[in-house]
Amino acid sequence: MIYIGIVLTIVIFLLFKKIQNKTTWLILNPILLTMLLIIFVLILSESTYENYAKSNLPLTLLLEPAIVVLAMPLYKEFVYIKSQFKTILITCTLGVFSSTSIALFMAFILGADNKILASVAPNAVTSPIAMTLADSLGGIAALAAAIVILIGVLGAIFAHPFLKLIGVSDKAAQGLAMGAACHALGTARAVELNSKIGAFASVSLIVSAVLTSIILPVLYPLLMSALESF
Amino acid sequence: MLKYLISATIILACLFTGKFISYSLNLAFPSAIFGMLILFTLLISSVVKYQTVLPCSTPLLRYMPLLFIPTLVGLIEHLGLIRENLVIISLSVIVSCIFTLSIVGHVFQRLNKSAS
Numbered sequence: 155m156i157y158i159g160i161v162l163t164i165v166i167f168l169l170f171k172k173i174q175n176k177t178t179w180l181i182l183n184p185i186l187l188t189m190l191l192i193i194f195v196l197i198l199s200e201s202t203y204e205n206y207a208k209s210n211l212p213l214t215l216l217l218e219p220a221i222v223v224l225a226m227p228l229y230k231e232f233v234y235i236k237s238q239f240k241t242i243l244i245t246c247t248l249g250v251f252s253s254t255s256i257a258l259f260m261a262f263i264l265g266a267d268n269k270i271l272a273s274v275a276p277n278a279v280t281s282p283i284a285m286t287l288a289d290s291l292g293g294i295a296a297l298a299a300a301i302v303i304l305i306g307v308l309g310a311i312f313a314h315p316f317l318k319l320i321g322v323s324d325k326a327a328q329g330l331a332m333g334a335a336c337h338a339l340g341t342a343r344a345v346e347l348n349s350k351i352g353a354f355a356s357v358s359l360i361v362s363a364v365l366t367s368i369i370l371p372v373l374y375p376l377l378m379s380a381l382e383s384f
Numbered sequence: 385m386l387k388y389l390i391s392a393t394i395i396l397a398c399l400f401t402g403k404f405i406s407y408s409l410n411l412a413f414p415s416a417i418f419g420m421l422i423l424f425t426l427l428i429s430s431v432v433k434y435q436t437v438l439p440c441s442t443p444l445l446r447y448m449p450l451l452f453i454p455t456l457v458g459l460i461e462h463l464g465l466i467r468e469n470l471v472i473i474s475l476s477v478i479v480s481c482i483f484t485l486s487i488v489g490h491v492f493q494r495l496n497k498s499a500s
Binding site: 159163164167184185188189192193196197203206207210213214216217218219220221222223224225226227228229230232238241242244245246248249252253254256257258259260261264265266269270273274277278281282283285286287289290294295296297299300301303304305308309313316317320321322323324326327328330331332334335336358363364367368371 | 441469
């Protein structure tokens, strides 16, 4: 019985992945669809999340090693973009500051509580890292990951036309922006568009992830006390 | 078989060193990201070869989404909270994304132009 949960996760995900590969429709994101279907199944069968999570522990435990090996694509890209690394670092740092502080500021003004604020703050990093960051700030890991994926789906569809509209015509700049604001899904779309846009998107995806993990734990309490003193 | 064992050992060694440092310094910094920085340092300083880590890193990276779906399903326990805050969450995240796209795109375009 304990195996049902993990088998459900794997089978449904692989199925949706196959469907997406066939249709190539970005909106049919396999991660989101798998999540929705499993939530639906759990509600219908009146099973508890606790049991489902227990069954899936082998997958969840592998997440930390998977974050460690994100160093591999970072290393590969680093060799490739070494000469422009300083400019990229400056731009991505700006991106991290803007994505976290604007989201926090907006959510605070609209009256969100601390749990929501801490889940919204890491919106510009790839989901596994957003999860660990939200968790360490006192937010909801699942919500942080869902936000990141939804933004990624929207970004994959709208980011490139939007960048052209506002006059960002440089391919490297387009890629960097898509990786910094729309994470893995934006990057996947960038790779499809053009190899140069794709390379810069994956660089900024990883660089932003590392920078956010360094900056956010320090920036978050500072921003929060600044907002609260208003 | 041995190459899988070696690469798994390297990855886990990085992770646990990260956990140890994070724990002993009592940092809020997520320890897995510490582990990533350690592995990156080892690769850059060529202490560890890229190819040596590849056997285990390839499947981990390829199936990464599968690893966080169980946590994502945890949304089921917060459905009420999300319904209440849906507008706040969507608005703040979308606005932040639009600004970040514009800032990163324009700043890099300008810096890149002045460099070349």
